[in-house]
Amino acid sequence: MTGYDDPLDLEFEEPLNFPPALANKKKKVIGLDDLLADYYEEKSKVVEREAKRAKKKAKYDSDEDMDEREKEFHDQVDEIEKTMGHLSGDEDAFVWGLQVFGNQESFPPLQVDEIESCELLQCVRNDEVNSMVGLEAQKGATFLEGLLKNGWLLNLVSTRHHLESPIAAWTFYLMLYSPNEVLRRNAYDFWSGVLRLKDKAGNLRIKLNWLPNYHQLKRAIEIYGFGLDVPARLSSDVGMDATGSESPGPPQNIRYWIKYASVCFQVRETWQILSTSEAEDLTFVVITLFLDRVLSGLSICLHECLIAAVSYFKDDEWQASSQKIAENLASRLPNDVNCLRVVESISGVDARSKHLRSAVAFQFLLKCFEKKQADAEEILELLTSTNVKDKSSDFYKMYVHLSLAENWLLYDLLLKNKPVICQMWGLCLRNFSCNISSTDMRSHASKELPSNDQNGDPSPVVRSSSSVKTRLASICPFCSVD
Amino acid sequence: MPRKRGRGGGGSRGGGGGKGRSNREKFRGIEENTLAILENSSTATSHHLLDDRLAFLQAVRSASLVPENGTAPTNKMLEAVFRILKDEDSLDLIVESYELLLELNKRYPRVSLSLEVKSGSCPESEALSKLIVVEEAWCPFRRSEKEESSSSNGELIDSSSFHSLIEDIAEITSSRSCKEEMSRRASEESCRKLDLKSLRNMLLFHYLVSILEGDFIARTQAFKENMNWALLRESILNVILGSRKTSYKDLIKECLSLMCDLCRGLTEFAHDLRPNGSLAAELRNNIYFAVQLTLPEVETRTCNALKKLLLMIMDLDSSRNLADMSDLISRADGVRTPAAEIILNELTYDGDILSPFFLAVDEPDWKLKLVVQFFQKYIPKSSARTRRSNGSASDVTFDGILKCFSNQSISKGVNKKIRAEVTQLLLAHAFKAYLSIASNQSAEDISGTKQDTGAGCLVEICRNIISAFACLQKDNKRCELLEISKEALFTAGTIIAMNPTGISH
Numbered sequence: 001m002t003g004y005d006d007p008l009d010l011e012f013e014e015p016l017n018f019p020p021a022l023a024n025k026k027k028k029v030i031g032l033d034d035l036l037a038d039y040y041e042e043k044s045k046v047v048e049r050e051a052k053r054a055k056k057k058a059k060y061d062s063d064e065d066m067d068e069r070e071k072e073f074h075d076q077v078d079e080i081e082k083t084m085g086h087l088s089g090d091e092d093a094f095v096w097g098l099q100v101f102g103n104q105e106s107f108p109p110l111q112v113d114e115i116e117s118c119e120l121l122q123c124v125r126n127d128e129v130n131s132m133v134g135l136e137a138q139k140g141a142t143f144l145e146g147l148l149k150n151g152w153l154l155n156l157v158s159t160r161h162h163l164e165s166p167i168a169a170w171t172f173y174l175m176l177y178s179p180n181e182v183l184r185r186n187a188y189d190f191w192s193g194v195l196r197l198k199d200k201a202g203n204l205r206i207k208l209n210w211l212p213n214y215h216q217l218k219r220a221i222e223i224y225g226f227g228l229d230v231p232a233r234l235s236s237d238v239g240m241d242a243t244g245s246e247s248p249g250p251p252q253n254i255r256y257w258i259k260y261a262s263v264c265f266q267v268r269e270t271w272q273i274l275s276t277s278e279a280e281d282l283t284f285v286v287i288t289l290f291l292d293r294v295l296s297g298l299s300i301c302l303h304e305c306l307i308a309a310v311s312y313f314k315d316d317e318w319q320a321s322s323q324k325i326a327e328n329l330a331s332r333l334p335n336d337v338n339c340l341r342v343v344e345s346i347s348g349v350d351a352r353s354k355h356l357r358s359a360v361a362f363q364f365l366l367k368c369f370e371k372k373q374a375d376a377e378e379i380l381e382l383l384t385s386t387n388v389k390d391k392s393s394d395f396y397k398m399y400v401h402l403s404l405a406e407n408w409l410l411y412d413l414l415l416k417n418k419p420v421i422c423q424m425w426g427l428c429l430r431n432f433s434c435n436i437s438s439t440d441m442r443s444h445a446s447k448e449l450p451s452n453d454q455n456g457d458p459s460p461v462v463r464s465s466s467s468v469k470t471r472l473a474s475i476c477p478f479c480s481v482d
Numbered sequence: 483m484p485r486k487r488g489r490g491g492g493g494s495r496g497g498g499g500g501k502g503r504s505n506r507e508k509f510r511g512i513e514e515n516t517l518a519i520l521e522n523s524s525t526a527t528s529h530h531l532l533d534d535r536l537a538f539l540q541a542v543r544s545a546s547l548v549p550e551n552g553t554a555p556t557n558k559m560l561e562a563v564f565r566i567l568k569d570e571d572s573l574d575l576i577v578e579s580y581e582l583l584l585e586l587n588k589r590y591p592r593v594s595l596s597l598e599v600k601s602g603s604c605p606e607s608e609a610l611s612k613l614i615v616v617e618e619a620w621c622p623f624r625r626s627e628k629e630e631s632s633s634s635n636g637e638l639i640d641s642s643s644f645h646s647l648i649e650d651i652a653e654i655t656s657s658r659s660c661k662e663e664m665s666r667r668a669s670e671e672s673c674r675k676l677d678l679k680s681l682r683n684m685l686l687f688h689y690l691v692s693i694l695e696g697d698f699i700a701r702t703q704a705f706k707e708n709m710n711w712a713l714l715r716e717s718i719l720n721v722i723l724g725s726r727k728t729s730y731k732d733l734i735k736e737c738l739s740l741m742c743d744l745c746r747g748l749t750e751f752a753h754d755l756r757p758n759g760s761l762a763a764e765l766r767n768n769i770y771f772a773v774q775l776t777l778p779e780v781e782t783r784t785c786n787a788l789k790k791l792l793l794m795i796m797d798l799d800s801s802r803n804l805a806d807m808s809d810l811i812s813r814a815d816g817v818r819t820p821a822a823e824i825i826l827n828e829l830t831y832d833g834d835i836l837s838p839f840f841l842a843v844d845e846p847d848w849k850l851k852l853v854v855q856f857f858q859k860y861i862p863k864s865s866a867r868t869r870r871s872n873g874s875a876s877d878v879t880f881d882g883i884l885k886c887f888s889n890q891s892i893s894k895g896v897n898k899k900i901r902a903e904v905t906q907l908l909l910a911h912a913f914k915a916y917l918s919i920a921s922n923q924s925a926e927d928i929s930g931t932k933q934d935t936g937a938g939c940l941v942e943i944c945r946n947i948i949s950a951f952a953c954l955q956k957d958n959k960r961c962e963l964l965e966i967s968k969e970a971l972f973t974a975g976t977i978i979a980m981n982p983t984g985i986s987h
Contacts (some may be wrong), residue, residue, distance in 0.1 A: 124975035297776025
């Protein structure tokens, strides 16, 4: 492990040329000043001591040169801020998040007309029971709510081997639209129970007159405010255009939407709730949900749902379906840090999600290079040909490219058998690490570039090829650099 | 007996030098690299801190979970992940570290069973599964009381910190339900912090219970096969319960009341508070919104974890009983009141927790067992027992209990001792548990079980429950039927209507 200390030294001796010059700059520069201050704060004391020595040298540097480079740096930062839609400085450049949900529409009514007269309530023909229960005709709905809350409804339905439409619709709408947590939780439990009812032999034990389909699920999430085309709004204007009656989505019901979607994926064998293309679309929706920070706590549920989603497909469908999902994601989501979030949210714990992760990363990469189609060699050549010495090169983009490429290659199980690709990738990385000097102060050049790696290179500033090599050797054993 | 897990299985794969040794070495490199991400950040801004930690978690994930032939993270790495879950204040980090720990535990369990199918060698041990304990593997629990002296283990959980974690969660949960009354000012900083803190504690608790569970289930399985009590004696759960640093009874009571509080909280404050208009819009970008969306899920998980914990303790008691009958329990094991007894006492003295308790415990076997035990205290011994009884309590069935209730004189006696509402609740819940068991069983495997649940029996039980409720009403004219009783009766009526002849065998 050569790693840690040596490269750090390299890194820190030179950038320290800047601070003394900066101190006298006009106000505009203060942003940069702070930036650098933050930057240096991260460093260890040893490095700081070295820095003091380095300061002496700084005096020999010409101010014009400074200005030029500074300006360039600043321009870069500005540009990135603009692209990111954030205004508050370096902090936000790498913060993912899209507002996937806009305002909610008004919810459909929860009452189903025929519910009072449903067969289930009429079927007890025992006078003793009827007198004790004392069921009044108008109270049917309330009584059903009780049956649902205490879990009897599933027992009743499985006893009768039949779920009639009014009750099916009523419980389904409760799950998706009820503001009452108990009702929607029990409605979800009920539905997931119903769809999984089977006898020991694996045969269906229940007849459904009404089965909620894909369109109802899709409609529900639209009502919650889902829409990728919702114009991205800045935090500051949201308050202004919200009128009194609107409330921002999603509602609490989203949790059950996600869980119910998982069940739909899982019961393919018994209930054909989703067609393959519908399942593809739903998978796409689930993945985009990872982008909304509001749902970040629910990523537990989302991950489970995504696992269910990728297991839905049959082996012969998977290749084409995963390709479609990946293309869809790449074409509809921005090529910024958000696409990295998308890629990273696909967990990669099983073969299917590994494949999807790789495919999605590759599609985004194609989009980055504005290619419709290209093979692996072509993309790697493009990547390698990026001239990092060029002053105008965009390191932010490069950061995204590199991360995508790493995900694409690391998660592709087939690449083990393609030594050429591995060699090219190694070459590409070496090219980057050798050609970007550690003193490069362009944004995201030396500071951010390496830390992007999936594997999280230890210190963002260590750029020696040996550390990349170490990392590669340890993380992707199939990719031997050298 | 404990054996090191083979770290290989690796020789065959990979183009490089796939020897175990070099794998290890590689991994030490990864440890150094990943931990370095965290080192630098002591003085960095909060944003960078957060980024670094997320990057670290990602790094651990891609090193250990992504490769098919991955290696478990080193103990230092696991400690660092655990520390993030324990100490961080960012929703992202809490959730991410929690998920990571759960997945790592699933993939690299410290204790597991291996089914060794050895043909020929020795037939009687062939079916035995072998308990594999990776002794040197990291575990969030302190392994023994002595271990505390070493300072590096200060972070680990022992019985008292486990107990106080539950108390912390309980405190915030009860304070939250009061707060709900006041119109809650969402943006209030303290409220948000509190929510985040309880969220973190609850996820931490859930993770700890999953560790206890993995350890306990494997050991119980092995114990059942070879009756080696030492295996269970060394289980983390048993060590925690046996610790003198905390009161075992208090722990059970605390779990019970928290579970009921959570369950009640999930039922009573059930309506969404939907902030409207500009306040809502302001909140949209607030972490508050995300925490609010997550809390119900986490509370449900916590409730389930508490239930699991209590059920495990009761299972441990049963195993201990078994071991005791074979004279395997020594004085060193100490004495412990069975958890079921403590729970039943609590249920007897605090009628308010009956309903949430039985709503929360949806594990039908235990539910039925507990109700039967509860009634047994009040029903004269001879009447509830079936003929084959040899005096042990477990032979009393739900059916037997129901028959007692149909018997006027016994039912009168019981009703003097238990409030009618309590009886109703218990009968209804037991009936529901019975139905769940019945629906999970197919016709052929009923004969061997204690609770007979065949179709004929089911109708019989339905008739009995109706007559039990009828008796209850006759006995006490003022007794109104609870909603849940009516629902039980209705269900029983429906089942009878569906099986009019009452198939008997």
